[in-house]
Amino acid sequence: MAAGPPLEGIKVVDFSRLFAGPYATMTLADLGAEVVKVESPAGDDARGFGPPFLGGEGMNYMALNRNKRSIVLDLKKDGGRAVARRLTADADVVFENFRPGVAEKLGIGYDDLAPANPGLVYCSISGFGRVGEYSGRPALDIILQAMTGVMDRQGNGGDPRLLVVTVADTYAAALAVQSVLAALLARSRDGHGQRVEVTLLEALIAAQGYRIISPAAEIMLPAIDDTCPYQAFAGSDGRWFVIAVVSSNNWTALCTATGLTGLGQREDLATNSGRVRARGEVIGELERVFLSRPATEWLRLLQDAGVPCSPVRKVEDLMNDSHVLDRGTVVEVDHPTAGRLKTMGSALHLEQTPVRTGGPAPRQGEHTEQILREHGYGSEEIARLCGAGAVSGMSSAEEKR
Numbered sequence: 515m516a517a518g519p520p521l522e523g524i525k526v527v528d529f530s531r532l533f534a535g536p537y538a539t540m541t542l543a544d545l546g547a548e549v550v551k552v553e554s555p556a557g558d559d560a561r562g563f564g565p566p567f568l569g570g571e572g573m574n575y576m577a578l579n580r581n582k583r584s585i586v587l588d589l590k591k592d593g594g595r596a597v598a599r600r601l602t603a604d605a606d607v608v609f610e611n612f613r614p615g616v617a618e619k620l621g622i623g624y625d626d627l628a629p630a631n632p633g634l635v636y637c638s639i640s641g642f643g644r645v646g647e648y649s650g651r652p653a654l655d656i657i658l659q660a661m662t663g664v665m666d667r668q669g670n671g672g673d674p675r676l677l678v679v680t681v682a683d684t685y686a687a688a689l690a691v692q693s694v695l696a697a698l699l700a701r702s703r704d705g706h707g708q709r710v711e712v713t714l715l716e717a718l719i720a721a722q723g724y725r726i727i728s729p730a731a732e733i734m735l736p737a738i739d740d741t742c743p744y745q746a747f748a749g750s751d752g753r754w755f756v757i758a759v760v761s762s763n764n765w766t767a768l769c770t771a772t773g774l775t776g777l778g779q780r781e782d783l784a785t786n787s788g789r790v791r792a793r794g795e796v797i798g799e800l801e802r803v804f805l806s807r808p809a810t811e812w813l814r815l816l817q818d819a820g821v822p823c824s825p826v827r828k829v830e831d832l833m834n835d836s837h838v839l840d841r842g843t844v845v846e847v848d849h850p851t852a853g854r855l856k857t858m859g860s861a862l863h864l865e866q867t868p869v870r871t872g873g874p875a876p877r878q879g880e881h882t883e884q885i886l887r888e889h890g891y892g893s894e895e896i897a898r899l900c901g902a903g904a905v906s907g908m909s910s911a912e913e914k915r
Contacts, residue, residue: 517867518867519546519717519864519868520545520546520864520867521545521546521547521871522546522547522833523543523546524542524543524545524546524606524607524698525547525550525604525605525606526539526547526548526549526550526606526607526608526609527550527601527602527607527608527609528549528550528551528582528599528609529608529609529610529611529612530609530610531553531611532558532560532611532683533574533578533680533683533684533687534639534682534683534684534686534690534712534714534717535595535609535611535690536551536575536579536686536720537578537683537684537687538584538609538637538686538690538691539551539609540578540579540580540582541688541691541860542607542650542691542694542825542861542870543580543582543698543870543872544581544860544862544871545862545869546610546867546869546870547606547607547822549582549583549730549829550582550583550585550601550881550885551579551582551583551584551585551690552587552598552601553585553587553878553879554586554587554588555586555859555903556671558575558579559584559715560572560574560667561575563575564806568849568855569849569850569851569852569853569878570851570852570853571852576849576855576857576875577670577857577858578859580857580869580871580873580874580875581870581872582875582876582913583880583881583885584876584877584878584879584880584881584882585879585881585882585886585905586878586879586883586906587756587904588903588904589620589621589622589905590620591902592897592904593831593902593905594899594904594905595620595622597886597889597891597899597904598621598628598748598904599621599622599626599630600889600890601630601885602630602634602662603630603631604620604631605634606634606635606636607636607694607698607864608622608627608634608635608636608637609635609639610622610636610637610638611638611738612640612715613641613650614638614640614643614649614650617638620678623708624638624880625792627810628707629710629778631707632706633701633705633706633707634707635694635710636707636708636709636859637690637710637711638694638710638711639686639690639711639712639713640713640714641653641657641715642713642715643654643657643711643715644711648715651702655680655682655714656676658682658714658715659677661715662715662718662719662722663722664677664681664862665677669736670842671874672690672762681717681721682715682721682834683714683717683718685716685717685718685721686712686714689712689716689717689720690710690712693712699857702706704762710807715825724736739793740786740790741758741786741790741795742786742789742793742797743757743759743768743789743796743800744758744759744760744764745757745797746826747800747801747804747812748801748809749805749808749810749811749812750804750805750807750808751808751809751810753808753809753826754809754825755812755823755824755826756824756826757800757816757823758822759786759789759821759822760786760822762784762785763820764820764821764822765778765783765784765789765822766778766818767817767819768816768821770819771867772800772803772804772902773803773820774799774800774803774883777796778831778867784858787854787915788905792817794864810825810828811823821902841863842859842860843858843860843861844857844858844859845857845859845871847871848873849874849875850877851877852874859871863881877908879906879907879908880907881907882905882906882908883896883908885898886905890895
């Protein structure tokens with residue numbers, strides 16, 4: 515019989531917003547942690563990203579905050595900071611992704627919270643980190659892609675091009691989860707919490723780890739195009755597909771399936787390095803022959819021959835892909851204002867302690883009163899905090915609607 519999710523009983527207080535932090539804490543929620551999302555009165559900025567919107571909420575926000583509860587605190591007010599300290603006093607993990615120094619100004623820095631909770635694992639995500647020459651710089655995705663060579667590489671020798679997948683945020687989220695899990699494991703061994711730091715800059719560098727290798731005397735990186743053929747081609751119907759030849763067997767199968775037996779018999783093209791040197795000729799021949807049939811026909815022939823290949827699809831295609839749906843990578847949830855939604859499930863698969871998808875992203879302050887009561891606040895105290903503007907959110911009656 516399967517047990518509960520692996521992080522069941524772990525409490526996370528999440529002060530982060532936008533992308534990297536919320537993605538990381540949603541992953542922890544998938545793993546069973548209770549995640550309390552603390553928002554300012556203005557709310558997570560991602561709530562306003564759009565149009566389009568879902569039930570009045572930004573789609574990016576909805577995608578990265580499911581399975582959490584929301585409380586609204588004004589950390590610029592003494593009452594809001596006092597509530598934050600009470601929430602974090604028994605927390606296992608705290609997340610924040612403010613600019614370096616902002617959490618300290620708001621009274622929720624590591625040194626503010628750790629004395630009352632020595633076992634706290636405190637994760638900070640920022641663009642460049644707390645120390646270093648770039649520490650105070652703005653860390654927008656396009657800035658990071660420019661600084662780390664990603665845009666140059668996407669341009670492939672031409673104009674710099676933006677990679678539309680925000681790898682800095684997504685990989686930083688993955689690194690944050692790895693670091694927090696490691697810190698929790700260390701705490702179980704020695705009983706102490708610690709500060710964990712992840713930067714978007716280092717995430718983008720780490721994502722290119724296979725390229726970060728060079729002789730010390732002179733910088734010489736691995737070639738960008740060191741595999742051939744390994745790219746997209748168009749069929750006679752104008753539809754695109756990709757092939758990836760990474761072995762001698764792949765090459766032989768490709769030449770047989772395309773009828774290019776002459777290329778397959780040439781000794782100078784038998785190895786990948788030989789094909790890279792003759793790239794222009796190899797790609798030219800393949801482009802010519804692929805224009806003779808529709809992409810769907812080529813894909814059938816190539817798959818039957820054992821050549822790695824795939825149609826070039828849109829993200830929209832994933833939403834109804836039977837393989838993706840069968841694995842729970844895309845799931846359906848019900849939202850009180852947006853209705854039935856398709857959203858990302860978990861990519862984590864643990865056989866004995868399965869993850870949980872849970873509910874949709876919370877409305878702003880949806881659980882404020884509930885969370886306050888769980889932490890010992892009575893009705894009069896809650897009313898006083900609301901009156902002072904230190905907390906805000908939905909009333910119990912609103913939550914039930």
